[in-house]
Amino acid sequence: MGTIEAEKIINRQRNFFQTGETLAYEFRKQKLTALKDMLKSYKKEIYQALKNDLNKSEYEALTTELGFLHTEIDFALKHLKNWMKSEKTETPVTHKGSKSYIQKEPYGVTLVMAPWNYPLQLAIAPAIGAIAAGNTVVMKPSELTQSTSAILADMIRATFDEGYFTVVEGAKDVSQQLLEQRWDYIFFTGSTNVGKIVMEKASKHLTPVTLELGGKSPVIVDKDAKVDLAAKRIVWGKFTNAGQTCVAPDYVYVHEKVKLKLLRAMKKHIQSFYGKKPLQNEDYVRIVGKDHFDRLHAFLADGDIVHGGNVNDEKLSIEPTILDKISWDDALMQDEIFGPLLPVMTFRSLDDVIGEMKQMEKPLALYYFGETEQKQRHVMTNVPFGGGCINDTLYHLANPHLPFGGIGNSGMGAYHGKYSFDTFSHRKSILKQTTKFDIPFRYPSGRLSKAIV
Numbered sequence: 001m002g003t004i005e006a007e008k009i010i011n012r013q014r015n016f017f018q019t020g021e022t023l024a025y026e027f028r029k030q031k032l033t034a035l036k037d038m039l040k041s042y043k044k045e046i047y048q049a050l051k052n053d054l055n056k057s058e059y060e061a062l063t064t065e066l067g068f069l070h071t072e073i074d075f076a077l078k079h080l081k082n083w084m085k086s087e088k089t090e091t092p093v094t095h096k097g098s099k100s101y102i103q104k105e106p107y108g109v110t111l112v113m114a115p116w117n118y119p120l121q122l123a124i125a126p127a128i129g130a131i132a133a134g135n136t137v138v139m140k141p142s143e144l145t146q147s148t149s150a151i152l153a154d155m156i157r158a159t160f161d162e163g164y165f166t167v168v169e170g171a172k173d174v175s176q177q178l179l180e181q182r183w184d185y186i187f188f189t190g191s192t193n194v195g196k197i198v199m200e201k202a203s204k205h206l207t208p209v210t211l212e213l214g215g216k217s218p219v220i221v222d223k224d225a226k227v228d229l230a231a232k233r234i235v236w237g238k239f240t241n242a243g244q245t246c247v248a249p250d251y252v253y254v255h256e257k258v259k260l261k262l263l264r265a266m267k268k269h270i271q272s273f274y275g276k277k278p279l280q281n282e283d284y285v286r287i288v289g290k291d292h293f294d295r296l297h298a299f300l301a302d303g304d305i306v307h308g309g310n311v312n313d314e315k316l317s318i319e320p321t322i323l324d325k326i327s328w329d330d331a332l333m334q335d336e337i338f339g340p341l342l343p344v345m346t347f348r349s350l351d352d353v354i355g356e357m358k359q360m361e362k363p364l365a366l367y368y369f370g371e372t373e374q375k376q377r378h379v380m381t382n383v384p385f386g387g388g389c390i391n392d393t394l395y396h397l398a399n400p401h402l403p404f405g406g407i408g409n410s411g412m413g414a415y416h417g418k419y420s421f422d423t424f425s426h427r428k429s430i431l432k433q434t435t436k437f438d439i440p441f442r443y444p445s446g447r448l449s450k451a452i453v
């Protein structure tokens with residue numbers, strides 16, 4: 001794609017945005033409904049695409065991608081009218097006679113850039129917010145999940161006018177070309193490194209951004225945790241999508257007193273979820289590509305494998321694996337793992353763990369397992385992270401009443417539910433002044449005459 005083509009796409013959308021059609025509630029409602037119907041009627045093709053790209057089962061595709069999107073669209077449809085209303089605010093007595101309110105205004109032409117790990121959900125979910133808030137959308141899916149990228153392009157082309165909502169497919173060069181353009185908002189989900197490039201490019205035009213990035217999200221299992229339940233929820237959160245989840249537990253810090261119990265319980269739950277031979281399980285998600293597979297495979301040399309560790313390099317599949325005797329110097333502890341390898345480390349003092357985490361980059365998520373409320377609060381208050389759970393993993397992201405986003409290296413801004421609408425809306429402050437009277441003191445002559453009196 002060349003500059004001229006990119007400019008053409010944006011100009012077409014800008015012209016459409018300027019007609020003002022997207023401002024109406026009915027228009028937005030109709031487009032959200034069309035999006036919902038589209039996902040329903042392409043369900044089969046979507047399942048097939050996710051199977052091709054990541055070997056996702058229909059169950060996993062439904063629970064982590066399609067089901068999530070339907071909930072988000074329904075939530076937006078239910079609340080949209082309310083969200084769009086202007087908010088009345090107070091006005092101080094010094095402003096006597098006037099009224100104030102905040103009007104929600106769409107930014108205009110928006111760019112949504114998506115990663116490969118939930119290639120449908122992470123492309124469409126931001127678009128729901130953009131549409132609800134009255135923007136137009138250009139979507140750039142990941143080139144690593146080509147079947148999903150193709151089906152996104154097909155179904156969006158068949159459902160929407162390209163001057164309103166369109167998909168641009170392609171790799172890094174296409175992303176770079178798009179990022180050279182002037183956008184009114186950029187919503188990016190992906191790695192921290194590319195997030196920095198996006199922000200740099202956006203700064204040229206002072207374009208506001210949301211950056212949904214990654215990081216090493218820790219799990220802490222304390223000595224008073226319900227260990228078997230903790231193990232089950234950690235295994236579920238880690239190995240869903242073969243660990244290729246932005247908020248997947250990256251590593252576990254377990255109190256030394258319960259370590260053996262946790263390891264035993266995690267092995268038991270891995271077997272009950274994926275069978276004794278996960279590599280032969282037809283529904284077990286594979287690694288997205290050869291480069292990612294090789295990177296993860298090399299990590300198996302770190303520490304001791306206490307469970308799993310087998311790979312199938314033809315299918316690009318790696319067993320759910322638990323690693324012990326890991327240190328911060330090991331290669332797999334340098335960056336987000338983003339695969340089905342779970343290092344387990346031990347602690348004695350919770351405060352030491354907290355101290356260590358405060359020195360590190362702020363992760364996207366943190367999960368604490370333990371029964372004492374005071375300690376739960378202590379961890380939640382003292383470690384900075386995007387969002388997380390007490391006694392669970394991943395669940396916070398499926399609550400539309402909670403904003404989802406990172407902090408520091410794990411990103412900026414948030415979305416889901418109303419937060420998506422807010423993200424894609426400018427809050428325009430309006431003061432409506434009375435013309436029935438005028439207070440003289442605000443004017444220089446008014447002050448002067450009062451001083452003279």
Ligand code: NAD
Pocket residue numbers: 113114115116117118122140141142143170171172175176179189190191192194195197211212213214215245246247336338364406411
């Ligand atoms: P990525 O950053 O490599 O790619 C994301 C998008 O950026 C793709 O569309 C890609 O084409 C484009 N891109 C890649 N290199 C580029 C470059 N040099 N210049 C411009 N554009 C470029 O990320 P990924 O590998 O697709 O996804 C994995 C990462 O995303 C992980 O770090 C994960 O934690 C993070 N992630 C975060 C969230 C979240 O919600 N916070 C969700 C999913 C994934």
